[in-house]
Amino acid sequence: MAIRIEIPAPLREQTAGQTEVSVTGATVGAALANLVSQYPGLEPKLFQNGQLRPYINIFVNDEDIRYLEEMDTQLTDGVVVALIPAVAGG
Amino acid sequence: MSCSDFATGMKCRVCGKLYPKSAINFCVEDFGPLEVTYDYDRVRANLSRSKIEKRPRNMWRYRELLPLEGEPTVGPQVGGTPLIRADRLADALGVERLWIKNDAVNFPTLSFKDRVVSVALSKAREFGMRTVGCASTGNLANSVAAQAASAGLETFILVPADLERTKIFGTAVYGAKVIGVSGTYDEVNRVCTQIALKYGWGFVNVNLRPFYAEGSKTMGFEIAEDLGWRFPQHVVCPMAGGALIGKIHKAFTELHHIGLVQEPVTTKMYGAQASGCNPISDCVKNGRERHKPVRKPNTICKSLAIGDPADGYFAAKLIKETGGWAEDVTDEEIVEAMLLLARTEGIFAETAGGTTLAVTRKLIESGRIPRDEEIVICITGNGLKTQDAVFDAIESPAVIAPTLAAFEQLAGLKAPEPALV
Numbered sequence A: 001m002a003i004r005i006e007i008p009a010p011l012r013e014q015t016a017g018q019t020e021v022s023v024t025g026a027t028v029g030a031a032l033a034n035l036v037s038q039y040p041g042l043e044p045k046l047f048q049n050g051q052l053r054p055y056i057n058i059f060v061n062d063e064d065i066r067y068l069e070e071m072d073t074q075l076t077d078g079v080v081v082a083l084i085p086a087v088a089g090g
Numbered sequence B: 001m002s003c004s005d006f007a008t009g010m011k012c013r014v015c016g017k018l019y020p021k022s023a024i025n026f027c028v029e030d031f032g033p034l035e036v037t038y039d040y041d042r043v044r045a046n047l048s049r050s051k052i053e054k055r056p057r058n059m060w061r062y063r064e065l066l067p068l069e070g071e072p073t074v075g076p077q078v079g080g081t082p083l084i085r086a087d088r089l090a091d092a093l094g095v096e097r098l099w100i101k102n103d104a105v106n107f108p109t110l111s112f113k114d115r116v117v118s119v120a121l122s123k124a125r126e127f128g129m130r131t132v133g134c135a136s137t138g139n140l141a142n143s144v145a146a147q148a149a150s151a152g153l154e155t156f157i158l159v160p161a162d163l164e165r166t167k168i169f170g171t172a173v174y175g176a177k178v179i180g181v182s183g184t185y186d187e188v189n190r191v192c193t194q195i196a197l198k199y200g201w202g203f204v205n206v207n208l209r210p211f212y213a214e215g216s217k218t219m220g221f222e223i224a225e226d227l228g229w230r231f232p233q234h235v236v237c238p239m240a241g242g243a244l245i246g247k248i249h250k251a252f253t254e255l256h257h258i259g260l261v262q263e264p265v266t267t268k269m270y271g272a273q274a275s276g277c278n279p280i281s282d283c284v285k286n287g288r289e290r291h292k293p294v295r296k297p298n299t300i301c302k303s304l305a306i307g308d309p310a311d312g313y314f315a316a317k318l319i320k321e322t323g324g325w326a327e328d329v330t331d332e333e334i335v336e337a338m339l340l341l342a343r344t345e346g347i348f349a350e351t352a353g354g355t356t357l358a359v360t361r362k363l364i365e366s367g368r369i370p371r372d373e374e375i376v377i378c379i380t381g382n383g384l385k386t387q388d389a390v391f392d393a394i395e396s397p398a399v400i401a402p403t404l405a406a407f408e409q410l411a412g413l414k415a416p417e418p419a420l421v
Helices: A009-015 A028-038 A040-046 B040-046 B049-053 B059-065 B087-093 B113-126 B139-151 B165-172 B185-199 B209-214 B217-226 B243-257 B279-285 B312-322 B331-345 B351-365 B383-391 B404-411
Strands: A003-006 A020-023 A056-060 A080-085 B007-012 B034-038 B083-085 B097-102 B131-135 B154-160 B177-181 B234-238 B268-274 B326-329 B374-379
Touching: A003 A028, A009 A040, A009 B185, A020 A028, A028 A040, A028 A056, A080 B185, B034 B209, B040 B059, B040 B243, B059 B217, B083 B217, B087 B097, B087 B331, B087 B351, B097 B217, B113 B131, B113 B139, B113 B209, B131 B139, B131 B185, B139 B154, B139 B165, B154 B165, B154 B185, B165 B177, B165 B383, B177 B185, B209 B243, B217 B243, B234 B243, B234 B351, B243 B268, B243 B312, B268 B279, B268 B312, B268 B351, B279 B312, B279 B326, B326 B331, B326 B351, B331 B351, B331 B383, B351 B374, B351 B383
Parallel strands: A003 A080, B097 B374, B131 B154, B154 B177, B234 B268, B234 B374, B268 B326
Antiparallel strands: A003 A020, A056 A080, B007 B034, B083 B097
16 A cells, blocks of 8 residues: 655655655554654654654644544555644744 | 844754754754744843833844844834733722733734734845745734735735634735635644745744744833833733743743843743633643644634644643643633723723633632732734624614704703703
């Protein structure tokens, strides 16, 4: 199953400049695990003690996963997962 | 670094990593928010009360504590709003000493956002940016549009499509490209983050946010100076993204740190939200470490309707550390408080002002704020922008025939005896 993960500019140093990475996984958690296995440099940026860092938000087809099933959110073929820094607005 | 720039760089509020001044709002290690740092020793040596007092009454009298290299080129007249002793409102609330910091009359667009935008757009020009924008619940949109127009910058403004029409109109009138997004503020904000990251335009509350947020400190500087260079015991502040409350407290801390106010800061900070969008007050009241985002805000107080506040964590932490508290109020309480403020002090505040006053009343009645201590209420926006919210609560004027008799009958005045000739 092919999932596309959009990589924001500040993380592209860890993905060899790739703006989008193709991963596999049935859930957001599995897809992110697959992403960091392909690009291990991303692991400490996204996770701390195995938990997603609080200032990065994950969107599945433009919906925040905190309003879905968080890391257990199911993914279907062709969905787009976006990693977006959270510190904005107000 | 120019001799008038006392800002040294930026620092991640999570890991402390240092960054040079640039258009970025988060740490590349952990995505934590970046905050401007200053050389306070130099500020201390260069700034005094008398120096400030000789300058024009606007926010730039504290320019050593604002992050610009040169003089402000956008909004040099912003700020300097009145701090009003509110005795009639104090009587109505049953408290002794009450002040209103009235940013409903800020220049040029009648909200505290003029302060932050003046810094952000001046900084955008220092960075050589030609296109600017913002995600907004309305007041920020008005201010960015007006101030960008005065600076000749191209402007994109994204707002939730269901915003009050006055706020959309009051943005489009300045020639900004206004884009209504069919979604919540948080969705608008996410799109703006994506645009800023992709195109590098100056979004005041995205990639210019560390500079932008510093502008809010000037509300705190003015409160302390107008109280005679001292701090109040209690400050009640509205919370949307949660930055303002922190910056007012930071302003007090800086004034003490550079020696302009001798006494340490013991002010208790209180945050106000609407019950229909209360992620930060919920976080404080329920002792959560982090706020729970609100997916679909539902309140007449649209200017505070941010379901996932960027500074929610820091606002809640500050409130707890200072010994303050947070509360939220219903739409009915908001309207009632807007009318109370208008009818006791002659100040027509927007819904956020009603929220802040209603929360203040709730905190006084519950004993969280003592009745015999000094309180400052921050009013951040003007009621003329949210007239729809109170329209139904105001009686239509009576209509009479153009005669004295008709007036006397309406006013319940007895008609006088006819004069003897």
